[in-house]
Amino acid sequence: MPKTGTTVTTGPIWGSTKRYEPVPGHPGIRFPVRRVNLSNGEHFDLYDTSGVYTDETAVIDVDAGLAKTRDAWPRPEPIDGAATQLVWARAGIVTPEMAYIAAREGLAPELVRDEVARGRAVIPANHRHPESEPMIIGKAFAVKINANIGNSAVTSSVAEEVEKMVWAARWGADTLMDLSTGKDIHLTREWILRNAPMPVGTVPIYQALEKVKGDPTLLTWEIYRDTVIEQCEQGVDYMTVHAGVLLRYVPLTAKRVTGIVSRGGSIMAAWCLAHHEESFLYTHFVELCEILRRYDVTFSLGDGLRPGSIADANDEAQFAELRTLGELTKIAKSYGVQVMIEGPGHVPMHKIVENVALEEELCEEAPFYTLGPLATDIAPAYDHITSAIGAAMIAQAGTAMLCYVTPKEHLGLPNRDDVKVGVITYKIAAHAADLAKAHPRAQERDDALSRARFDFRWNDQFALSLDPDTARSFHDETLPAEPAKTAHFCSMCGPKFCSMRISADVRAYALENGLTTPEAIEAGMSAKSAQFVALGSSVYLPVRPL
């Protein structure tokens, strides 16, 4: 590809070093770890999505692209025409990708294989994207997050998008979607794919629309099919296909407050109405399956009729499409193609769980991949927060991957800073859900950080946090001096009085004097309180007659 001269952000995350650990049973295959080095001599290893960009020993050349590591891994033979993780898992084969994921998540390889075989998890890993580090999307595993980037007709350059991708990986994006709609779509995607350590997804209809000058009515199956093949060849790992937007569902949106807000959904609705024909994505779905399974590209069945407002949540149009996605899920799996299902959107808190329950029932528990949802419509510029509330709750209910929302949602395209805020916010939602689901090891990080906080190991607290740079800078705003990094107080109370310090004193006093049980402390109490205790735990203060 042409020289970009692009430079991206490199170097380790503050307080951490990059390490590679062996994948058991697969000599020569290693997975990445972010090791946080603590001031008390201990260390804490974190799941690492950042790629070689955080390896200070690595030589980064965006023009050359990343090493095509997976090309050297043994690949099982195709089964019945399909060379996918799904068919291999069904055949009882633990692929190198599955072993890698098991080691990375700290779980058993057999669990990974079984969840993939059952269609409850997917491993988006196009054979043509050997640069990617295998990861898994499924409710039995850590909740994942996706970052959307992409230029449009009015903004952004290719180099900017590559840096956004690296930046998103650095802060924790598990997958990336390139939603470019402007010119240079193919070239932008090429640079992203060759440098992306994570799986990359697209919405092929966007590029197909560019090929017909943006007029949806001029789209044809042939143009779309050729675009899909072009992207499969390039290495796209999963594709959003809005094959559930059927002609007869379109009128169900006519009386909505916000109609159809999905780009792909509105394109297909316009095509269906103009031609008075059923969607070519639906009528040619089997041919799509036959294309995707050759590369092991994963379907992300799009929710083209998702609600775009609280008023439209969980309505007839949304759930009619979901039923069709359930039918298509069975077809795709019967062709050996991996499938996940996209979800809303805008949903009030009390209507969130129904979305997960219905998706699992209709789609045989295929991984659910939701955009938020936003829990209210009234906070443009803060929709990373309105959606983090919905995202945490829907992930607790079983959603496997959360598509981030940035502060620019509804207002503009995210810049580099917005991408970071969106990623960190969604790491919070995903981790909160992992805690609520009691995911193995999830709470270890909270406990390690809280111990550092209670011990006033400020730098350890920063290093263990999702964003050490910002935590450090906030602390420095009020207590800039380096000694303050070890001071046994903070700016909230100041040096004279500190609740944490008193609490530490209380603990020490109690332990030293053996006052670690109510009995012990009561035994040592003075007459007055002894008298009180003699009355038992009930209140001896008189309740005033009303």
Added chain:
Amino acid sequence: MPKTGTTVTTGPIWGSTKRYEPVPGHPGIRFPVRRVNLSNGEHFDLYDTSGVYTDETAVIDVDAGLAKTRDAWPRPEPIDGAATQLVWARAGIVTPEMAYIAAREGLAPELVRDEVARGRAVIPANHRHPESEPMIIGKAFAVKINANIGNSAVTSSVAEEVEKMVWAARWGADTLMDLSTGKDIHLTREWILRNAPMPVGTVPIYQALEKVKGDPTLLTWEIYRDTVIEQCEQGVDYMTVHAGVLLRYVPLTAKRVTGIVSRGGSIMAAWCLAHHEESFLYTHFVELCEILRRYDVTFSLGDGLRPGSIADANDEAQFAELRTLGELTKIAKSYGVQVMIEGPGHVPMHKIVENVALEEELCEEAPFYTLGPLATDIAPAYDHITSAIGAAMIAQAGTAMLCYVTPKEHLGLPNRDDVKVGVITYKIAAHAADLAKAHPRAQERDDALSRARFDFRWNDQFALSLDPDTARSFHDETLPAEPAKTAHFCSMCGPKFCSMRISADVRAYALENGLTTPEAIEAGMSAKSAQFVALGSSVYLPVRPL
């Protein structure tokens, strides 16, 4: 009080004008409304907490303070020694404050009176704070939010705190707590009270501690009592009292990950251990009741043993204290004093509902007032977000007021910008809960904003949002031109293609051609799709034999 020369932020919120509406049955009493003027000629009235500061006709003089409006309102006679909203409500009296609140919330005065009489709602309104605009805290009403401000030994000036108060009111803070711990505590509080349109709360033990040079062991009941009286006289509307931290509960915290993180709780724990006596807040609780009821100051019974980490959530120490708060609630109510209960803290999502259920059971549904809770410990610098997730969920479960958390939590004291981010974030959590609870009128705002969004009435969308200034500036980053404020596209898709525009076209086409039902559209379908439809809604694509 001495001249401050302080100036604060004034003027209407962008797109809105200040109005005052009459309180039915109370000539001369009016309540404030923020009227959003829409470009389509309609208008939308919002609950308004901002005080006269957003009234462009008002003359603001911080040194003179706000008008003592409530002094002119008729006040019922004391009953049985108590002059509180609680005893009047029990006597069947609808006070001017209750009528004001009913009009402000759009609910029946009798509902307000009944909820207060039952102790399920409180109206913090010290007779000595006549500048305040009455508001109510209870699960039957809109969820409220509290903003904490206050200087410390190491930061901030008095003038800064007054501006923070006005700024918090502007963006939606329903109540304010002055948590100052440094010098000039009395003076800072005086300036805040005389200029605060909302109820103001404090934690008297902080000032008492200053009087003994920060050594908790030197505290006495007399010093504390005199501090409480001083603050009652000044006009504080509600006070956090950590009377549930009993001597025998202290050892229960010895083995916690983060011990005691509440300042008040750690002060009292230190005192109890040092003196080997029961907390004077507990042993003198009846005297406290007799003081507070003279002014109608509301108890906010503090959770001094709240968990400071995910590991300590819902533990024995926390719930032991809650049981004692339940006993104290009954005593306070028997003395005619209004009571609310403070809650955690740090709680994982799956342990949130238990907190509300237990509080309602033990405290006779006294209003619950929670700090977040934070749903994870791992994101310092983003704890407004980690806690907004927990706050929205706990409010959905029945919490009446949410104490905000700013991005500086755990790291430093919030500046003016942090205060705004904290307030807006908590308005999101509170509104999301109002939607989930189907609070009357809550969804009207979402619908109005979403209609504006779908109609490309950009300025209306901004004006109806929680933060019009930031929404506007984000939009202008990518499409600065004024025409773009009415353009039928945005920077996400650009002018050539826009999903919202296509969706609008689809809707228009469907309506014009009467294609508003599946039947109608099917009737008009071409042969091919007719043939498809003849097969019914089931898929005609072959499922491949496995």
